Amino acid sequence: MTAIETPEREADYRVPALQRGLTILGMFNARVRSLSMNEMAERLAVSPSAVYRIVQTLVDMGYLQKAGRSAFELGPQVIADGFVYLASRDIVEVAMPYLNELRDRTSLSCHLSIREQTESLYLYRAFAPQRLTVNIPIGTRLPCHSTALGRVLLSALDEIELSQLYQHVRLDDYPPPAPRTLPELQQLIGQDRERGWVLHRSDYSTAIATGIRDHSGKVVAAINLSGPDAVMDSPDAQATFLHALGQTQALISAQLGAPGLA
Template structure:
């Protein structure tokens, strides 16, 4: 379970650093929440050492504590992650097209990627209409209750789809919580190349979203939030696809 960070000959400073990194490396997609005991075991550290270093990481924001005392990755690491070339490059490349999408629709526009079993919002432009918006840059929301999330879930690996289908939570009275219904919706997303939601994440807000592809691989989703998509759905899908195709062309050149 050691992660290769221990190096006693480097001296005490390097040892403290390597142990802190071992704690962070204990988290992965299959271990998103860890008790202190599990954290210490996966980092191959004594519990007392793990507790002391974890407290320092919590104070800095690299880790956070849940209401039941488990450790999770903290918001400050996400903020740093946005500076990484992959996400930073995606946000930078997509920015002009996100602005074009906003200009064409005047609706709140989102750029999002899948992060494990959630949708992670990388960028947002707030629309002019008074529609309830729960997402912010950096927020994570359920894949099954958001337009961008359904797009990403439809193109996710089978094991991710099965995990989500096995734990469908209700956010509003309109959230889809029947696995069979969601599976049919995901099939329609793959067929029609866009997704819609109707008040599934927040009452009074509907969404339309399309995939962003790098070559043939879906790497992100682009969406808008509106009061109702019924009359304008084809126009919104068209505007989204123009922007998503532009982003995809830029990504393919990098």
């Protein structure tokens, strides 16, 4: 006969040190910016020696940092781990209904991505259930310089930032129409930045992408419409889809507080 799990039995699987470490991180908030080791121990109802190794481990990993002689505050690793996720989650939640509506209006797939170094990370897709449709799974990473979404994301960088990002990256391993040298990439992104949108063809499909701007006016994400060449090849169709994409971009950017769009 199998034993029934009880709260007491489940407690046997807990890791006290991990539990204390997470509890310590949770002690900090907008009102409590710093704490001494004695204050942490007091809140945990344990001795300072019981939290010493935990605090030192958190310091070594960057989750806590010294604030004066005897106090500690949250370290940069907390922000590094959490910022991209939280910001991306907000963008997804804001963009989702607009991308779904755009998908329904155009019968084309829509994607949302952000840049992580030289890669475009796909955060959301509005699936278009038709033959020959283009649907990139969420979580996919593609090189920025070889996709419409990625090139839009790179347009947020100035020439110096773009050069620094790609100074040690080989570009000649990618097939055309991707740029094969840094000067080619700089010229291409300069044109994209001036135009404000990118059209890219690959593998019998076409994608049109543009940028999502935040309250500072900076491009923080990109959205696209993508579909088979047979649907998107004519100039009239491209103009229609670009107009619809621009309307959606403005609506999402306005929700993020982009200047002049609220």
